[in-house]
Every structure is written in C-alpha cells, then in structure tokens.
Amino acid sequence: MTKPSAARTPSLLDCLVVGGGAAGLVAAMYLGRYRRNALVVDAGASRLAKIPRSRNVPGFPQGIAGSELHAKLKEQALQFGARLEQACVDSLQVLDGEGFEACAGERRWRARFVLLATGACDIEPELEGLASALQAGQVRYCPVCDGYETQGRRVAVLGRGEHGLREALFVAGFGNEVTWLALQSQDEVAAPHLERLRERGVRIAASVPRAVRCLPGRGVEVELRDGRVLAFDVLYPALGIIHASGLATRLGARGQEDGQLLVDAHMQTTVSGLYAAGDVAVDLNQVSVAAAHAAIAATAIHNRLP
Ligand SMILES: Cc1cc2nc3c(=O)[nH]c(=O)nc-3n(C[C@H](O)[C@H](O)[C@H](O)COP(=O)(O)OP(=O)(O)OC[C@H]3O[C@@H](n4cnc5c(N)ncnc54)[C@H](O)[C@@H]3O)c2cc1C
Structure with a gap:
C-alpha cells in the first residue's frame, strides 16, 4: 500500500x-x-x-x-x-x-x-527477415486465426515437446501437408500422441534446423543439421x-x-x-x-x- x-x-x-x-x-x-x-x-x-x-x-x-x-x-x-x-x-x-x-x-x-x-x-524464432515474412503471411503465429488459409499448402510447425505437437496436430486439421520441426523433442512426448500425429499424416523432422530462410514471395526454406533442405509455404513458430x-x-x-x-x-x-x-x-x-x-x-x- x-x-x-x-x-x-x-x-x-x-x-x-x-x-x-x-x-x-x-x-x-x-x-x-x-x-x-x-x-x-x-x-x-x-x-x-x-x-x-x-x-x-x-x-x-x-x-x-x-x-x-x-x-x-x-x-x-x-x-x-x-x-x-x-x-x-x-x-x-x-x-x-x-x-x-x-x-x-x-x-x-x-x-x-x-x-x-x-x-x-509471442516468443519469436531467430529468423532473418521475420517482419516482412509475417506481413507476407509466410510466417504466422495463430493457426486459430489463419489455419483455414493453409489448405493445400506445405506447412511447418516449429516447437518443442507437447506444445509443439499439439500445435502440429491442430494445424493438420486444415487439409494441408504438415511437418513438425520437433527440435529433437519428439521423444519427450507420449507414444499415443505420436501415433495420433502419424494418423493425421504429419511428418516429423527430428534434426534441428541450422538455418531458416524466408524467401520473398516463395515461402520458407529450412536447412537441417543433417544436411537436408526442406521447403514450405508457411511456417508457424510454436515457441510459446x-x-x-x-x-x-x-x-x-x-x-x-x-x-x-x-x-x-x-x-x-x-x-x-x-x-x-x-x-x-x-x-x-x-x-x-x-x-x-x-x-x-x-x-x-x-x-x-x-
Ligand atoms: C501475426 C498475428 C496474427 C493475428 N491474427 C489474428 C486474427 O486474424 N484474428 C484474431 O482475432 N486475432 C489475431 N491475432 C491476435 C490478436 O492480435 C490479439 O488477440 C489482440 O490484438 C489482443 O488484444 P489485446 O488488447 O489483448 O492486446 P494487444 O492488441 O496486443 O494490445 C496490448 C497493448 O498494450 C500495450 N502495453 C503493454 N504493456 C504496457 C504498459 N506497461 N503500459 C502501456 N501499454 C502497454 C501494448 O503496447 C499494446 O499496444 C493475431 C496476432 C498475431 C501476432
């Protein structure tokens, strides 16, 4: 007082x-x-x-x-x-x-x-060109808001553990092609949850991203530590x-x-x-x-x- x-x-x-x-x-x-x-x-x-x-x-x-x-x-x-x-x-x-x-x-x-x-x-990912990627809709934070607009598109969800998994499951409900960038946390979640993810057709990229690049007008490119480069139309960071x-x-x-x-x-x-x-x-x-x-x-x- x-x-x-x-x-x-x-x-x-x-x-x-x-x-x-x-x-x-x-x-x-x-x-x-x-x-x-x-x-x-x-x-x-x-x-x-x-x-x-x-x-x-x-x-x-x-x-x-x-x-x-x-x-x-x-x-x-x-x-x-x-x-x-x-x-x-x-x-x-x-x-x-x-x-x-x-x-x-x-x-x-x-x-x-x-x-x-x-x-x-939102806890933001370290990402070059984040502001312009947000304005272009290549990076998004809110699938409740704009998941509908991802139909038929390649979508990545970047997030750890249960939180990342729940977001990936939610996003996969919009008729798109979803990859969970799990940051090596996939072993932290219960097996039945992983099974649900597989049933929904969600891919898991276990390897940690080394670099994420927003390509003006062309989506998002994720380079993994195992050397693979994955391309997406939309990235949803789910970092909390x-x-x-x-x-x-x-x-x-x-x-x-x-x-x-x-x-x-x-x-x-x-x-x-x-x-x-x-x-x-x-x-x-x-x-x-x-x-x-x-x-x-x-x-x-x-x-x-x-
Ligand atoms: C990329 C993105 C897309 C979104 N899309 C949608 C959508 O399509 N549909 C939808 O419904 N929602 C959407 N949202 C969510 C929506 O923006 C929020 O739910 C909404 O703005 C919440 O309103 P608010 O007043 O609680 O917070 P805000 O609108 O964020 O306002 C909070 C304000 O408080 C001020 N403030 C904070 N601390 C202090 C302080 N100490 N002193 C003075 N001022 C302070 C801030 O500066 C800010 O101006 C989206 C959010 C993001 C990030």
Missing part, C-alpha cells in the same frame, strides 16, 4: 486502462458510452499491427488489415470521449484510501479502477507466448506460469479493483475474445462506480 504523494497529485480517474490494443480500446469505448472518465495509456505495440489481413473478425466478410482495425477501434473510442496517452506504464500501486496510482517515468495517474489490457508477446502481466503480478495478482492472469466472471483479477481483458488474461488470443472481455470488464467497473 502506498500513500498518495502530496505534490501535484493528479485527479482521480474513474478508470485507467493500461494498453490500447483491441481490449483496451473496446473497454474505453464502453466506458465512454457509460459517460465515465476513462484514460487509455498505451505503449504502442499492439499485436494488431502484425496482422496482414484478418478474415475471422466478425463483421468484416472481406477481411481487414490489423492496422486498419486498430485505427477504427481508436476512432470509435475517441468518438465517445475516451482519452489516449502514449507511454509505457512501469509501476502500479494500490493507494491507501481508494484506487491505484500508475507511473511511467515522471508521469503519474490515479484511478478508482484499473483495467489491464497489456496483451501478450508471454502474457504481459508484470504490473498485476507485482501487486500480488495470481496468474499461471506463463503470466496469464486469473480472473473471475467479471474479469476482476485476484486484486480487488484491478481488472484484466484480452490476451493478458486468456490463451485463446483473438480480437473477438478481447472485445468480449473488454465489454464485461467495463460494464462491471461501471456498475461499481458511484
């Missing part, structure tokens, strides 16, 4: 939203429409920016680029009075009396409630994800090992008054899930405000 500092004490917001990606902006739009005094503080690294074109966001049958969706969500939040500031919040404290204080360097904000919408980060929950866990909020926060049915974390929405609080990382979380959390916060 921290006493509010006397010098230049900022006025008390109804809600501080940390993170201005899909979840944070939808929450800000709801809070604005509830006529609440909400501020979004955003570090500017939404995963939306990495989506070349999403085809599973409801309401966009022709698909929509992540950057365009981000701009539309921002416009909608601002339209209803939400305010936005660019900064990376580096600390969050519970105040003695009521609410929270957040800081980003010298900047401070106080709020009755905080909604954490800080998202998650880190939920950006440090601000909450440092306050004592409970989460899983990978940082995914525990929340109740109203999206409140185990710290009273601290809510979470979007990728930081779920393993089904989807825009529609983030939006639903945001609507639930914003409404719960509104109902608790005087």
Whole structure:
C-alpha cells in the first residue's frame, strides 16, 4: 500500500486502462458510452499491427488489415470521449484510501479502477527477415486465426515437446501437408500422441534446423543439421507466448506460469479493483475474445462506480 504523494497529485480517474490494443480500446469505448472518465495509456505495440489481413473478425466478410482495425477501434473510442496517452506504464500501486496510482517515468495517474489490457508477446524464432515474412503471411503465429488459409499448402510447425505437437496436430486439421520441426523433442512426448500425429499424416523432422530462410514471395526454406533442405509455404513458430502481466503480478495478482492472469466472471483479477481483458488474461488470443472481455470488464467497473 502506498500513500498518495502530496505534490501535484493528479485527479482521480474513474478508470485507467493500461494498453490500447483491441481490449483496451473496446473497454474505453464502453466506458465512454457509460459517460465515465476513462484514460487509455498505451505503449504502442499492439499485436494488431502484425496482422496482414484478418478474415475471422466478425463483421468484416472481406477481411481487414490489423492496422486498419486498430485505427477504427481508436476512432470509435475517441468518438465517445475516451482519452489516449502514449507511454509505457512501469509501476502500479494500490493507494491507501481508494484506487491505484500508475507511473511511467515522471508521469503519474490515479484511478478508482484499473483495467489491464497489456496483451501478450509471442516468443519469436531467430529468423532473418521475420517482419516482412509475417506481413507476407509466410510466417504466422495463430493457426486459430489463419489455419483455414493453409489448405493445400506445405506447412511447418516449429516447437518443442507437447506444445509443439499439439500445435502440429491442430494445424493438420486444415487439409494441408504438415511437418513438425520437433527440435529433437519428439521423444519427450507420449507414444499415443505420436501415433495420433502419424494418423493425421504429419511428418516429423527430428534434426534441428541450422538455418531458416524466408524467401520473398516463395515461402520458407529450412536447412537441417543433417544436411537436408526442406521447403514450405508457411511456417508457424510454436515457441510459446508471454502474457504481459508484470504490473498485476507485482501487486500480488495470481496468474499461471506463463503470466496469464486469473480472473473471475467479471474479469476482476485476484486484486480487488484491478481488472484484466484480452490476451493478458486468456490463451485463446483473438480480437473477438478481447472485445468480449473488454465489454464485461467495463460494464462491471461501471456498475461499481458511484
Ligand atoms: C501475426 C498475428 C496474427 C493475428 N491474427 C489474428 C486474427 O486474424 N484474428 C484474431 O482475432 N486475432 C489475431 N491475432 C491476435 C490478436 O492480435 C490479439 O488477440 C489482440 O490484438 C489482443 O488484444 P489485446 O488488447 O489483448 O492486446 P494487444 O492488441 O496486443 O494490445 C496490448 C497493448 O498494450 C500495450 N502495453 C503493454 N504493456 C504496457 C504498459 N506497461 N503500459 C502501456 N501499454 C502497454 C501494448 O503496447 C499494446 O499496444 C493475431 C496476432 C498475431 C501476432
């Protein structure tokens, strides 16, 4: 617990939203429409920016680029009075009396409630030209999002143990040709799981990749230590994800090992008054899930405000 500092004490917001990606902006739009005094503080690294074109966001049958969706969500939040500031919040404290204080360097904000919408980060492979390969759809992180578009194509899944195997099995459900780049971890998984993989026609490349090259317009080439060179149209790294929950866990909020926060049915974390929405609080990382979380959390916060 921290006493509010006397010098230049900022006025008390109804809600501080940390993170201005899909979840944070939808929450800000709801809070604005509830006529609440909400501020979004955003570090500017939404995963939306990495989506070349999403085809599973409801309401966009022709698909929509992540950057365009981000701009539309921002416009909608601002339209209803939400305010936005660019900064990376580096600390969050519970105040003695009521609410929270957040800081980003010298900047401070106080709020009755905080909604954490800080998202998650994919663990990226070491790969030359990763950014352009992502934009070209040659490297992808989310088969839930775009597995459908791999039908009839050669697909590699790069990941260790049970996690890599589960991802390979999932990807193999889209009528494509899948190879699991197992990083020599295939012996770590139970025999029945390997059998399922074989039944689905998934090949296993046991040898460790020596180099992975993205070939502009021509997919991905994987050179293995045993000398073979494999060619794919699409590579899914399945190296894990880190939920950006440090601000909450440092306050004592409970989460899983990978940082995914525990929340109740109203999206409140185990710290009273601290809510979470979007990728930081779920393993089904989807825009529609983030939006639903945001609507639930914003409404719960509104109902608790005087
Ligand atoms: C390549 C790729 C393709 C995808 N394709 C799809 C798709 O087709 N369909 C789909 O539904 N989903 C897709 N997703 C997932 C989707 O992007 C996420 O589920 C969604 O963006 C989650 O929203 P969010 O608000 O939780 O996190 P984000 O949108 O990532 O926003 C989090 C924000 O919080 C900010 N932040 C973090 N820490 C701080 C801090 N301390 N202070 C201030 N700000 C902070 C970040 O800078 C960021 O702006 C894809 C993701 C990737 C990477």
